Structures are given as C-alpha cells and as structure tokens.
Amino acid sequence: MRRIEVRSAAGTYPIMLGADVFTQAGSLVLELGFRRGTKVTIITDDTVASLPFADTVLTSLDEAGFVTQTLTVPAGDSSKSMDMAIDLYRGLLKFGMRRSDLVVALGGGVVGDLAGFVAATYLRGIAFVQAPTTLLAHDSSIGGKVGINLPEGKNLVGAFYPPRAVLYDLSALRYLPVRQWTNGMAEVIKHGIIANPELFANLEAKPLTECPLPDTLEPILAAAIQVKVDVVQADERESGRRQVLNVGHTIGHAIEQRSHYQLGHGEAISIGMVLETKLAQARNLLAQADALRIVSVLEAHGLPVRTPADEFSELRGLIDVDKKHGSALWTFALPVAIGDVRVVSDVRPEEVEAVYVQSLRAAVRCQGHKLT
Numbered sequence: 001m002r003r004i005e006v007r008s009a010a011g012t013y014p015i016m017l018g019a020d021v022f023t024q025a026g027s028l029v030l031e032l033g034f035r036r037g038t039k040v041t042i043i044t045d046d047t048v049a050s051l052p053f054a055d056t057v058l059t060s061l062d063e064a065g066f067v068t069q070t071l072t073v074p075a076g077d078s079s080k081s082m083d084m085a086i087d088l089y090r091g092l093l094k095f096g097m098r099r100s101d102l103v104v105a106l107g108g109g110v111v112g113d114l115a116g117f118v119a120a121t122y123l124r125g126i127a128f129v130q131a132p133t134t135l136l137a138h139d140s141s142i143g144g145k146v147g148i149n150l151p152e153g154k155n156l157v158g159a160f161y162p163p164r165a166v167l168y169d170l171s172a173l174r175y176l177p178v179r180q181w182t183n184g185m186a187e188v189i190k191h192g193i194i195a196n197p198e199l200f201a202n203l204e205a206k207p208l209t210e211c212p213l214p215d216t217l218e219p220i221l222a223a224a225i226q227v228k229v230d231v232v233q234a235d236e237r238e239s240g241r242r243q244v245l246n247v248g249h250t251i252g253h254a255i256e257q258r259s260h261y262q263l264g265h266g267e268a269i270s271i272g273m274v275l276e277t278k279l280a281q282a283r284n285l286l287a288q289a290d291a292l293r294i295v296s297v298l299e300a301h302g303l304p305v306r307t308p309a310d311e312f313s314e315l316r317g318l319i320d321v322d323k324k325h326g327s328a329l330w331t332f333a334l335p336v337a338i339g340d341v342r343v344v345s346d347v348r349p350e351e352v353e354a355v356y357v358q359s360l361r362a363a364v365r366c367q368g369h370k371l372t
C-alpha cells in the first residue's frame with residue numbers, strides 16, 4: 001500500500017492507495033486515533049451500496065469494533081443538494097452521532113462532495129474520511145473542497161474541509177462502466193496538462209481506455225494525485241495557484257449543468273478544456289502543436305471534444321457565477337504549454353463567445369459532413 005501525505009492547515013492527512021485498502025478500513029481508522037465504540041456513518045449512493053466492496057468496508061469497520069450505520073442517497077449529481085444534506089443531517093442525528101464520531105464518504109465525487117459538506121456543517125463539523133470509488137475521485141477526494149450545487153450553478157455552496165484520510169482501493173475501480181472510467185480520465189489528463197508533461201506523454205503514447213490492472217494503474221494514478229497534492233499544499237484555500245486545477249471548468253461546469261447532468265463531470269470538463277485551449281490559442285498563449293496534442297489525447301481516450309448545441313446565451317449566466325471571477329471580467333485557468341497552466345483575470349465575455357460560436361459552427365459543419 002502506497003502512502004502519500006497531504007499537508008493542510010488542519011493537520012497532515014494520508015492518502016492510502018493500493019489494491020487491498022478496503023479490507024483494512026477498520027484498522028486504518030483505528031490508526032487515525034478513533035476508538036472502538038465510535039459511531040461511524042457510511043454515506044454512499046444506491047449504485048455503490050450494491051457493489052461487493054461496500055460490504056467489505058462495512059464488515060471491516062464492524063470487526064474493528066466501530067458502531068456502524070449506512071445512509072444511502074440516489075446516484076447522480078442531483079443528490080448534491082441542500083434537501084439531501086438535510087436528510088443526511090437527520091440520519092446522523094437519529095443515530096446519535098456526536099462530534100467525536102466519524103463519517104465515511106464511500107463513492108465517487110458526488111458522495112465525497114455531499115458527505116464532506118454534511119460532515120463540515122453537522123454540529124459545526126465532525127471528522128470524515130474519503131473512500132473514493134471512481135477514477136474521477138482521485139481528484140475530488142483530495143484537497144478538501146466539499147459542497148453542493150444550486151439551480152443557479154455548480155458547487156456554489158460549500159467549504160474547504162479536509163478529510164482525516166483518503167482510503168483509495170484500486171480494486172473498486174474494476175466495477176466502473178467504461179463511460180465512468182473515461183469520465184475520470186479527463187481529470188487525469190488535466191493533471192498532466194497542469195504540471196506533468198511526462199504523464200501527459202505517457203497517456204498520448206498509450207491511451208488508458210479501460211481500467212488496467214492495479215500494478216499498471218497505481219503509478220499513473222499516483223502521478224496524477226501528486227500534481228493535485230502539490231497544488232493544494234501550495235494554496236489550500238484557492239487564493240491563487242489552486243485556480244490552475246480549474247482548467248476546463250469555467251466553461252465545463254456551465255456545459256455540465258446546462259446538460260442537466262446528462263454529461264458526466266469529466267465529459268463536460270473535456271469539452272471545457274477544448275474550448276479553453278482554443279481561448280488560450282486566440283490569446284496567443286498556446287502553440288498550435290500543443291493545442292492539437294490536448295484535443296487529440298482527449299479524443300484518444302474516447303472523451304467528447306465537440307461543442308454542444310447550446311447557444312452561448314444559454315451558458316453565459318452559468319459562466320458568470322463562477323467563483324473565480326473578481327469583477328465584470330472573467331477569470332480563466334488557461335493552458336500555456338503541456339505541463340503549464342496560467343490564470344488570467346481579464347477575459348471579456350465577448351472573447352469567450354467568439355471562440356464558442358466559432359467552435360459551434362465547426363461542430364455543426366462536421367456533423368453535416370457525417371450526414372452526407
């Protein structure tokens with residue numbers, strides 16, 4: 001089992017990464033200092049609850065002497081809501097959860113963000129452990145961003161609230177449908193674009209279109225995780241450097257929400273990365289060869305790269321509520337090389353619209369070719 005430490009203002013926490021982490025969940029939680037008899041609520045979703053490893057985690061915690069319950073929410077981004085958070089608070093209260101007790105978020109980014117938000121706010125904050133089960137969650141489980149969506153935009157309510165540990169069992173990933181695997185690759189590729197050109201080149205040379213065996217996967221995932229760890233350690237509360245993790249997200253979040261979550265987070269961010277790559281090119285920040293490499297590697301992984309049919313006017317308001325903007329001008333994290341992303345805070349909405357409209361026209365032309 002590989003151990004990666006994350007320094008945070010609230011203390012250092014470990015990421016335990018390996019193929020046999022969940023069977024040891026109970027002893028790992030004891031090692032964190034929680035005593036036998038502590039109440040542990042596992043928060044998960046209804047898909048994950050039915051997979052064999054959910055039982056493995058529960059059994060391991062029971063055998064270690066914890067008093068457990070499981071609370072289940074429907075799978076999907078619509079569970080990242082205040083209504084769902086309130087249901088969960090009540091579930092915790094009913095079970096008698098105190099400040100010394102523990103929440104375990106077992107699932108993908110939706111469960112991690114929601115359960116983390118509930119843990120951050122229940123009784124003004126109780127401890128939680130992230131137990132990510134999707135590839136995408138190599139990103140969401142680290143760094144302490146927790147939150148819920150509003151109808152007006154993604155992740156508009158939340159906190160920076162680091163977990164006590166991240167227990168990442170790679171054997172859970174073999175249950176992922178291909179679409180979910182691919183969805184997660186968007187954030188792995190993103191981490192390469194941000195700060196690891198070697199990781200990016202490896203993905204170009206050998207696209208990971210399905211879940212490989214843990215021995216192959218572990219070093220790749222560890223490299224992507226290390227990019228995230230380095231960034232959040234440098235700027236935990238996103239006052240500057242951390243904004244680079246948002247490459248592809250300023251437009252991608254709007255596209256994700258506008259699709260009513262028919263597009264997965266990684267799928268929307270893939271389209272967002274393509275459009276933001278074009279914005280970087282339009283500003284002469286990125287060479288054409290690098291722009292082509294970004295689009296090609298996303299395509300090679302089966303990720304969507306075409307602009308959806310939405311009019312820009314339908315996205316503008318959603319982009320406008322992005323938390324990074326400081327004024328009427330927009331803030332974007334733009335790729336400037338493979339392995340380097342720069343934050344720019346003087347983007348006029350009209351510039352984005354021009355790039356978007358041009359890409360939309362190109363996408364429609366392409367479709368026309370296919371039909372004829």
Ligand SMILES: NC(=O)c1ccc[n+]([C@@H]2O[C@H](COP(=O)([O-])OP(=O)(O)OC[C@H]3O[C@@H](n4cnc5c(N)ncnc54)[C@H](O)[C@@H]3O)[C@@H](O)[C@H]2O)c1
Nearest residue numbers: 047075076108109110133134136139140145172175176265
């Ligand atoms: N907090 C952060 O830093 C951060 C970072 C990236 C993304 N996010 C958020 O994460 C969310 C997306 O996360 P996600 O893509 O993991 O989505 P998700 O949590 O909805 O999981 C995707 C689907 O896979 C299923 N699933 C989970 N584990 C599985 C497994 N092992 N086998 C089979 N099916 C499994 C889930 O039930 C769900 O249907 C978005 O809400 C996004 O905003 C947060």
Ligand SMILES: O=C(O)C(=O)C[C@@H](O)[C@H](O)[C@H](O)COP(=O)(O)O
Nearest residue numbers: 139143145154155242245246249323
């Ligand atoms: O950890 C971060 O910081 C990120 O930006 C990671 C993103 O992949 C993630 O989607 C995050 O939830 C976006 O946060 P937001 O603050 O833009 O809502």
Ligand SMILES: [Zn+2]
Nearest residue numbers: 187249265269
């Ligand atoms: Zn993301």
